[in-house]
Amino acid sequence: MIRLPQPADLTSLVLRTDFADDTAWHALQEQIGLLDRHPHATFVSDAAYAGISVQAIVDLDAAARDDDKLTYLFLADTITMTDDENPLLAVDTYDEPGRTFRLPVRWYADVSTNLSIGNVDFADLAGATDEAGTYRVLDRE
Template sequence: MALPQPDDLTSLVLRTDFGDDAAWDALRAAVHALDGGPHATWVSDPRFAGVGIPELLHEDNAADEDEQLTHLFLADATALADPQHRLLALDLYDEPGRTFRVPPAWFPDISANLSIANMDFEDFADCADASGTFRGFGDG
């Protein structure tokens, strides 16, 4: 179950919950509505249904070094049930397994900065609020 590779300068958004197609479409629309830029490589593949963080870490570690990812975002059951559609950001590099939630409004900035290694995962994770959600620097 190798992890898909994101398109150049985008982040992988992996769907792991398949119970609500309308919520998946709404999440994608919310991100696209922000500025229309290609910030995500969207993957909706049922073989990833219910996959958890340990399995994702294992798959990334098993990949060739040049195929390993530094981060990804999960459209999990929580993200799809949440009216805010907060994606789960997952660190695969510096602190493998570390997570925080990302509302669509912040996804393009976070994706862009992580994709070009302008900022590190911890820069965003350390600013997450008490709910584990990144809501901006100094605002959370």
């Protein structure tokens, strides 16, 4: 059985689930890296997670030891890799396991930082999405 990887301290896990385009994956990593001078992501590209569903993520986290449980993670799925905004899929694994929202990559550093330090709850961010389920609050500021 596979286990979910652990992010480095004060970073968020970005788990690749789409393996159709290596160039798109590398471009996504570069975009996230350029957002801030501090690292915000632990990138995992392992074919064992190809096409993994949100429910499978939730199940893997539920089966993990307490010390290995995550509270959230970001998936780089087919939509992330093919949409112009590269919207990551944020997945709650703690309060409301399986709850999701889309996050355009340009806001990743802000959202990741706030989630990793517990400044904002996942539910607050998920509740601030547009009708398509995409977080755009920062677009309005």
